[in-house]
Amino acid sequence: MKNPWREVVRMADIFRIALYEFKSFVKNRSAVFWTIAWPILWVFIVAYIFMPVGWVHxxxxxxxxxxxxxxxxxxxxxxxxxxxxxxxxxxxxxxxxxxxxxxxxxxxxxxxxxxxxxxxxxxxxxxxxxxxxxxxxxxxxxxxxxxxxxxxxxxxxxxxxxxxxxxxxxxxxxxxxxxxxxxxxxxxxxxxxxRADAAARMVTSFYSKFLETANSSGAWWGHTGVNASPKVMERYIKYFFYSIAFPLYPKLGTVRPPTTADRAGQIGWISVGAVGMSLMTGLLTAGAGFFLYRKSSGVLKRVLSSPATLFELLGGDLLSAIAISALSAAVILGMGIAIGGRIVFNALNPDHYLAIALIFVAGIFAYGLGLLIAPTVRSTHATGAATAIGLMLVFLTGIWWPPKEMLPAPLQAFANIFPPACAFEAARDILVWGKSVTQTYWNIIVAIAGTFLLYAVIAIIYHGRAEKFAEKLL
Amino acid sequence: MAEAVVMVENLRKVFRDVVAVDGISFSVKPGEVFGLVGPNGAGKTTTLRILATILKPTEGTVLIYGMDVVKEKDKVRRIISYLPEEAGAYKNMTGYEYLKLMARIYGLSDDAVREGARLSGLGDALKRYVGTYSKGMKRRLQLARALMVKPKLAILDEPSSGLDVVHAVYVRNVIREFVKETGAAVILSSHNMLEVEYTCDRVALINKGRIVAEGTPRELKEAFNASNLEEVFVKVVSQQ
Incomplete structure (x- = not known):
């Protein structure tokens, strides 16, 4: 019979590993650059180069x-x-x-x-x-x-x-x-x-003369007294000519979320996208390098021969990756707010907490995507490819830029079933458009179900083979 | 007779077309330092990795305290400690933090960490990042990590490889003291015949995946009429 305390201890092991991985990350300048500084740089670039103060299209x-x-x-x-x-x-x-x-x-x-x-x-x-x-x-x-x-x-x-x-x-x-x-x-x-004004006045001027003549003679009409005044006539003629010139006179209005109505809102929007960029590139690369990073730092063999199971190592790595993402997100959003961005978050609205959770669901998916290719990653060049894949995905699925609506139809179709894209869309629906969960439920379902499905596939692939994958790197 | 710590029978490991280990058998007793020596590519590291449960044998049986390294690897991992030849550490951690992480993975308390600090002999250097250590310091840290968990079997792959004399002597002494204090077994591989002679109780010479000679250093020298193990080594290898 399984010892339940053993499971508790395993969880504690996972948290310990996660904590040390997190500390190791914080001290790794290269990792900090790509996960935090790089997305912040993009926020600055967009805020001050693509959307400078007083910017024009x-x-x-x-x-x-x-x-x-x-x-x-x-x-x-x-x-x-x-x-x-x-x-x-x-x-x-x-x-x-x-x-x-x-x-x-x-x-x-x-x-x-x-x-x-x-x-x-x-x-x-x-x-x-x-x-x-x-x-x-x-x-x-x-x-x-x-x-x-x-x-x-x-x-x-x-x-x-x-x-x-x-x-x-x-x-x-x-x-x-x-x-x-x-x-x-x-x-x-x-x-x-x-011209309409001028034509109306010309016609009215002529009409005035006509009335003078008609009223004075009377005979031409057969009766005296024509009641329409020149002023009424002028107004009628003027609008008649206006309607020739402008058969349609539309009044244009726009519907925009308050978040993006101005530069502050737009920077806030971009900051959320920068978080997406950080998660998709950082976590995907972390997952892809799960075996390689341990090999290159010389700890793979010893960790594999230690009592820590692969599950614990993966769990610890994923937890630390999520913690790193949380730190990265906090720093990026904080910087976005500091440079004038407006991020709408209502602490009293439980839907907004779900929106934040969805962002982390996207990160967990990205890590899983990395795990899928981890067995094939043999060098740092390959992990560079993982970063490139993550970057490509944020640009091609509307997570960063351009928005999904501006993508060609095939990419839109892909974005509609790509869990991280759905997660970010749901998060933006809630945080930006003020929609409720019921109004964006389909995106939430795709995001969560897609992530579960991915990890089910990973479990199938890794079951009984994980140590073989590691063995190939030894 | 004390139960053998390690029982290897007809161990064979094949990588695609390469036979790395070709049917070797040996045993190691508690409190014994057993040396595996041989030229490059002889199969030493492969053998040690199989014992450390990170490679699976193609054929044969490997038992550590009666537990199969394939079927019961989780249990085996709790009583062994493995020091690979090119071991690294998280360079962004201090030596102390590294020892602590490893102790926690084994479910050990700060006592183990203190023991590790003592074994390493690095003193205040443990407060510095591992990335600033010299090769010798890193190796001492790794050895301390391997022994602080008080394994019943320590598997050390070239423990003093690339170290200067001072560090090599330190490593040797730590291994001997560890065995003496704990009664655990150590199996190590080495190219340094002097180290093997001073450190090991019994030695197996391995060449091209096979054990070609086995015995205490004295027995081997007598058998091959050699004054030192280096001569024994050269004679054995040249006969192959």
Whole structure:
């Protein structure tokens, strides 16, 4: 019959081994660097390089190829009759002013350069020059302003500009296109509304004259007195023309979690991702090097011939790895908070403790993944490969960057069944989005069940073979 | 007659196509220091590893105090202590911490740790990190670790390998005193014939996986008409 006290003693052995492994880690500068300093470095890089204070999404260098002849002379102007409106600026000036007015809004900085007299209103020549500017001169967008742009503007005729947008990837092209169109759209809205106002006033002015004549004669209508006032008419006409210009007038809003609504929240988000990076690389490597590290430090043979069982050694190693991860997580999150990050944790919400536990489930999975390849690891190069695998996984499953939603479909499908990715998604659902456990239960199930399954596979592989694996390294 | 501590019968170990140990048999009594000597690749280390339960024999039986090293390895591990040739220690621990960890793994108290400190003879150096130790100091620490747990059988693979005279003499003396005080058995391997002659009660010469001669140092010298074990060693090996 098994002595139950023996099990207690075994647990005590495991804790002792874990404690000494932990102490050994703390004194190992290389291990401390990769597990703690490296992820913190990433938090700093993201916070101060990719998201500096007052950061913008992007900077666009815009080349405006100006073929416009402009107004007849620099002092020329054109007065619109009935309106007392005088147009003094040419189209290109209006365009540049619009860029300047919207500079920095929507997270984009526009650096505009007007280039004149480079192509003689020949569109294909202009496009060729525009392409040259984009490819070789560092511009991101080229806007080609045609000849007679100002005249068309004044005549209320369409101004046929041409756009060329540079982008290495489709997403980059769309982002730049969207940004430029927001500027052009703003200019179009401005012009349309002015024209609608002007048209309404012209029609009203005509209508006033008409009413005067109709009311005075009476005969033409067959009766006297038309009741609609010019002001009512003007308002009706104005909105009629507005609706021609803007058949749809959407009001845009966004739904964002409070955690990522601002830079502080975003740094907090990234800090959680850094914890994921630390766990996935550190624990995976620790598991992969279970036999090798003991061999390289010269203790494998003696430990194998000692009363400590492999189970105790593995248990102690895993426990110390979890303790190291806890230390690493605390330091990383602490640094994230110190540089302005906001991590939302409600100590009164039991779901938030589950979220923390899920993060450690991910770490335990990573260690198990390392154990799977440990029997094949014969050198430190191989453990380097384990670190690379861990890094790859955090980038390809949405644990670090990019978020899962931005991954291609096959990787998203993989992330949906990869337990650590599910664990982090559930943790973020709870800590960031404020969801309850019931709303993210599927991620929790995959994370926990997947980890159990992995360790069941490990138990099958290692049962009766563990010492053979070690023997091969002797 | 005292029960043999070690009983090895027809031990054979094959690694793929290489026969490392080819049917050797020997026994070791309590309170005896038994030496395994032989050239490089003779099978000494393989034999000791099998006794230490970290390798499984291909054929044959190895009993330590009547317990099979394969079937009852957990029990065997409680009464043996193994010092490999290239033993290391956690270099980020102090010598004292290392001894303490090993004592705890064997379920021993601080008394064992103090004994280990005494055996090592390292004094205040035990407060320093193992990574700062010289080779001789590390070996003394390892030997102390091996003996402090008071094993009934200590398996020492080249205990004084690479040590200077001072450290080698220290190691030798510690082994002899340990055996004298505890009545335990020691089985060691060595290339140092002088050490073997001074330390071992009985010696087995092993070459190409087989025991080619066995006896006390005096018996071997007489049998081979040699003045020292080195001559015996050379004669035996050259005959093979």
């Amino acid at each position: 992007m900077t666009l260098r815009v080349a405006v190829i100006d073929n416009d002849r402009g107004l007849p002379s620099s002092n020329a102007s054109w007065t619109i009759p009935y309106l007392n409106m005088t147009v003094k600026k040419n189209f290109t000036s209006l365009l540049v002013d619009t860029f300047a007015r919207l500079n920095g809004s929507n997270g984009t900085i526009y650096k505009v350069k007007v280039i004149k007299n480079v192509c003689n209103s020949n569109l294909s020549e202009c496009l060729s020059i525009a392409k040259e500017l984009l490819v070789n001169k560092g511009f991101d967008v080229a806007v080609i302003v045609p000849v007679n742009a100002s005249k068309s503007l004044m005549m209320w005729a369409p101004v046929r500009i041409a756009l060329l947008v540079k982008g290495a990837m489709p997403t980059e092209t769309y982002m730049r296109y969207g940004s430029i169109m927001s500027v052009l759209g703003n200019l179009m809205t401005n012009l349309s509304m002015r």
